[in-house]
Amino acid sequence: MSRQEVEGRTWVSGTPRLWVRHPGGARQCPGCHHPIIERLIAETVDELGVEDDTVLITGVGCSTRAFAVLDMDGIFTAHGRAPDAGTAIKRALHGRPVVITLQGDGDCIAIGAGSLLSAVGRAERLTVIMVNNGNYGTTGGQMAPTTLHGQITTTSPQGRDDSTGYPMHAPELLATLKGCVYAARGSVHTPANYQRTRKYLKTAVQKQIDNVGFSFVEVLSACPPDWRLTPVESLSWIEEHMIPEFPLGEFKNVERIE
Amino acid sequence: MAERILIQGNEAIGRGAVAAGCLTFFGYPITPQNEVTEWFAKELPQREGVFIQPHSESGSINMLYGGAATGVRVMTSTSSPGWALMQETMSCMANAELPCVIVLVQRGGPGQGTTQHAQMDYLSATRGGGQGGYKAIVLAPASVAENCDLVQLGFHLSDKYRNPVVVLTDAIIGQMAEPVEIQAQDFGPLPPKDWAIGGKGYRPDHQRRFISCGQGQVSAEPYSNYLSLIRALDAKYRLMESEVRFDPYLLDDAQVVVVAYGYVARVAKEAVNMARREGLRVGLLRPITLWPFPYMALRSRAEAGASFLTVEDSLGQMIDDVRLGVEGRAPVHFLGMLDRHDSTGAGMLLPGRVLEEIKKVCSGVKV
Numbered sequence: 285m286s287r288q289e290v291e292g293r294t295w296v297s298g299t300p301r302l303w304v305r306h307p308g309g310a311r312q313c314p315g316c317h318h319p320i321i322e323r324l325i326a327e328t329v330d331e332l333g334v335e336d337d338t339v340l341i342t343g344v345g346c347s348t349r350a351f352a353v354l355d356m357d358g359i360f361t362a363h364g365r366a367p368d369a370g371t372a373i374k375r376a377l378h379g380r381p382v383v384i385t386l387q388g389d390g391d392c393i394a395i396g397a398g399s400l401l402s403a404v405g406r407a408e409r410l411t412v413i414m415v416n417n418g419n420y421g422t423t424g425g426q427m428a429p430t431t432l433h434g435q436i437t438t439t440s441p442q443g444r445d446d447s448t449g450y451p452m453h454a455p456e457l458l459a460t461l462k463g464c465v466y467a468a469r470g471s472v473h474t475p476a477n478y479q480r481t482r483k484y485l486k487t488a489v490q491k492q493i494d495n496v497g498f499s500f501v502e503v504l505s506a507c508p509p510d511w512r513l514t515p516v517e518s519l520s521w522i523e524e525h526m527i528p529e530f531p532l533g534e535f536k537n538v539e540r541i542e
Numbered sequence: 543m544a545e546r547i548l549i550q551g552n553e554a555i556g557r558g559a560v561a562a563g564c565l566t567f568f569g570y571p572i573t574p575q576n577e578v579t580e581w582f583a584k585e586l587p588q589r590e591g592v593f594i595q596p597h598s599e600s601g602s603i604n605m606l607y608g609g610a611a612t613g614v615r616v617m618t619s620t621s622s623p624g625w626a627l628m629q630e631t632m633s634c635m636a637n638a639e640l641p642c643v644i645v646l647v648q649r650g651g652p653g654q655g656t657t658q659h660a661q662m663d664y665l666s667a668t669r670g671g672g673q674g675g676y677k678a679i680v681l682a683p684a685s686v687a688e689n690c691d692l693v694q695l696g697f698h699l700s701d702k703y704r705n706p707v708v709v710l711t712d713a714i715i716g717q718m719a720e721p722v723e724i725q726a727q728d729f730g731p732l733p734p735k736d737w738a739i740g741g742k743g744y745r746p747d748h749q750r751r752f753i754s755c756g757q758g759q760v761s762a763e764p765y766s767n768y769l770s771l772i773r774a775l776d777a778k779y780r781l782m783e784s785e786v787r788f789d790p791y792l793l794d795d796a797q798v799v800v801v802a803y804g805y806v807a808r809v810a811k812e813a814v815n816m817a818r819r820e821g822l823r824v825g826l827l828r829p830i831t832l833w834p835f836p837y838m839a840l841r842s843r844a845e846a847g848a849s850f851l852t853v854e855d856s857l858g859q860m861i862d863d864v865r866l867g868v869e870g871r872a873p874v875h876f877l878g879m880l881d882r883h884d885s886t887g888a889g890m891l892l893p894g895r896v897l898e899e900i901k902k903v904c905s906g907v908k909v
Contacts, residue, residue, distance in 0.1 A: 311760075336743020341608075344756075351752055351760040357739040359611050360638075360754040360762075361604065362631045368601050369608030373740070375592045376566050376609040376616070381741045399604065402597035 285330055300326035302335055302355045311349045313421075315515025317505035320472045321415055322350045324503075325384060328485045329356065332493065338382045339373055341366040343391035345422045347415060350386050357381075364396025367403035370410045379409060382492060389416045389430040393454050400458075407463030407497045407541055411488045414454055414500070416469075417507035418526065425510030432529055437510075451529055458500050459536035465497035468534040471504040473522045477532070484534065497541050504530060544725040551686040552577035552716040555619065555645055555709070556585060558693030561726040564615035564643070565591030568605040570598055570624060573657040574713035575647035578619040599624035603631040603644075610640035611753045613738030615697050619645040621713075622663050623654060629672030632706055634755035636676030637771070638762075639737075641700035643693060645709045647716045648804075656887030659713035660879065661804055664859035667710050668833040677779040680708045680832040682803040684789075686720035691727065692830070698729040703782055704737075710832060712855075714805035714890075787830040788839055792818065796825030798903050799843050801864050802853040803829050806891055810853050813896035822904050832860070840867030850874045851903050853896055855882075875903050 288295045303326045312318050329338050338356045342348045344363035351358045361369045366385035374383045392400055392414040403410060419437050420426040426439040429452040434443045455467035466488050470481025481503055488499035504526050506518035513521055549557065555578050559567070567586060569579035579595070586593040592609075596602050602618040609616035620628065625646045635642060646667060650660035663671075670676045679699050681692040689711060696707040742750045754762035757771055765771040791811060793799060802810035807828040817824040827843070829836050840850070849872050852861040861876050868874055877899045882889030 336748075337741040339739055339741060348756075349760060351754075355742075355750055357742050357750050358752045359608070359739055360752075360756060360760075361607060362634045362755065365600070365604035365607070365631065368596065368604030369611070371594065371596075372566070372568065372592075372605035372608030372616070373612055375594065376612045376614045377740050398597050399601060402601060405597075406594070 285327065296331065300330040302326040302330055304353050304355045311352055312346065313509045315506055315508035315518055316346070317417070317472050318346050318349065318415060319353065320478065321386070321413065321503050321505065322353055324472070324482055324485055325350070325386065325413070326354055327482060328489055329382070331486065332489055334382045334493065337380065338384065341370050341383065341385040343385070343387045343396060345388035345391050347386040347388055347391070364391050364394070365399050366391070367396065367399040367408070367410060367412060371403055371406070371408045374409055379495065382489060383410050384489065385410065385412045387412065387414055388421065389414060389418070390420045390428045393452050394429045404458055404461045404463045404498045409492050409495055409497065411492050411499045411501070413485070414502045415505045416502050416530065417505040419507060419510050421507045421510055425507070432525055453530065455500055455502050455535045462541055463498045464500060464536060465538050465541060466491045466499035467536040469502040469504070469530055469532050471522060471527065471532055473504065473506065473519045480532070487537065496539065544723040546721055546723050548719055548721050549686065550577055550717060550719050551689045551711065552647070553581050554686045554689040554722055555693050556581040557722070557724050558690035559617050559643070559697070560585065560589065561690070561724060562615060562694040562697040564617050564697060565589055566609050566614050566616045567591070568594050568596055568602040568609070568616070568618050570596055570602050570620065572599070572621045572624045574649055574659070574716055575619045575621050575645070577716070578645065578647070599627040600631070603628035606642045607631050607635055607638070607640060610635065610642045611738065612740050613735035617643045617645065619647065621647050621649045622651050625663060625666065625671070632678070633670070633672030633674050633676055635706050636678065636775070637674070638753050638755040639704040640706070640753070641704050642706050643696040643700055643709060644706060645693070645711065648710065648712045650887055658887040659805060659855065659890070661712060661806060661855040662859070663710070664832065664854070664856060665862070667708050668835070668863070676775070677782060677833065678706045678708050679703070679782055679785055679834070680710050682710050682830060682832050683715055684804055684807040684828060685715065686718065687722045689715060690722055690724060694727045695729065698732070699785060701732045703778055705778065705782070710804070712804045783834040785831060786834045786836050788836040789828040789830055790839070791826040791828065793825035793827060793843060795823050796843070796848055797823045798851060798900060799848045800824065800826045800851045800853060800896070800900065801829070801840070801860070802826065803832060803860065806853050806855050809891050809893050810896055812893035813900060816893060816897045817900045822900065824900050824904070835863040835867065837863070837867035840864060841869065841871070844868045844871035848872060849903055849906065851877060851899060853877045853891060855879050855891055873906070875899070
């Protein structure tokens, strides 16, 4: 990306340096928001000038494909265990690298809930990005902890109801814990939301760089094939169904653990 | 001069690790290995090391995964139920070719079993207990001093082969005290860890590194596809098979070869000494590596006409390997946990009972 100083403001444009033009593209389905979120990571790391110091961790799921497009040190972990691996990477290198995990909702708060909560409990200096698309995308659209009531998935074929539980609100939950110093939820389904989410992510990573505590950003994401919607219909679905259940904004932003 | 001190087996594990330069330890409480975790919790902060108590043994092994990926020496310690929880990521470490040492202080199973000694995780440890049929070198100490030495050897072998190494011990070796000389051992040079991650600005080529425990979505260098990884692992496992180590005791003229490891090997050695005093030609073959197993040593004794007695504190697991070594050339007898002196979890295989069995086998030999 290039930077220009105009009238006291910095204008940034172009492709982030860490973005790899992969011959197979980002290898995601049409209308998927993962590549947009991956680009957000590239822009954030680029803007903060920490590309030489950053380690990206993914769990199991569509997030793994991030390594095809992001030119930074990476590690692919067991399902849900990115916060454990991240903890060790950060501590073994005595706090030096910026450690970001990119995880799906199932990876992060179903199978990985224990890893996530204990990392927050220890106030690990990590930034976790949870992509919430309301289902297990990679495996064909099964019910996730974030599946909405009434939403049809392959393992809630009649629509999710009281017997299969209620959507989990990760940033709101983590905001109640001492070790978490930043928790936000953004979306990338409109340019304005993209810019807001970018700010959330930058703040979250900055908290880690400043050694404040654990930071968390959830990003709503479209999964058109598994939702059985077109990419454009998926944008409306996020607006009409997901955002009412998963409000956008910052839930916690503190300067030190209190 | 090396320091000679009286310590517990579990502490010797910690001393060995630090002597090997391991200053990063992750461990979750479980009996009977708590002294290992507690020792590291106390010692590592004083040495600017890293100690973390995770939320479970799954946390331990996944921290091991991340820590190993940075190139530092990492270790965890656990007992049988925790070992089971670690299997998924141990398999991931085999796939990602990450070195680590996992100490398994066995206790009685199945399930939560007992918190006391047993040798019931042999097959799980030696046969790649997790998914996908990986291999790992398994070292079996039979003394407090060996706990210290084999942990050091374990780190060397894990770095040499970029593969997890298991130190399979038990509650008795872990909790008894013996004099030990703590000495950092030099096993020779190792390849540089140029694959380690930590930020691409921290290596001469400024190229990123990618460590992966799975193939299919994004290929991880240097394996362009799944089968090239499997082929490389196969070649590596064949090399690892050359790391056989065992301790032969009075085998040269032995008509009966007792095979035992861990605490039971100590018991069996005593029984062999008693038998020798009675003029019986008995020896002990103590495998130090349980995988790779000393098949050839067993085979040569079988070809020389010896009979075999496997003694282990289980219902019979290592006996499978003894049979594989003997290949039907000689009879293989068994003495196991049903022959403990007491029916509680504290019951042990004792030398007198082993001697009794040796005599039975000897009388068979004479006929």
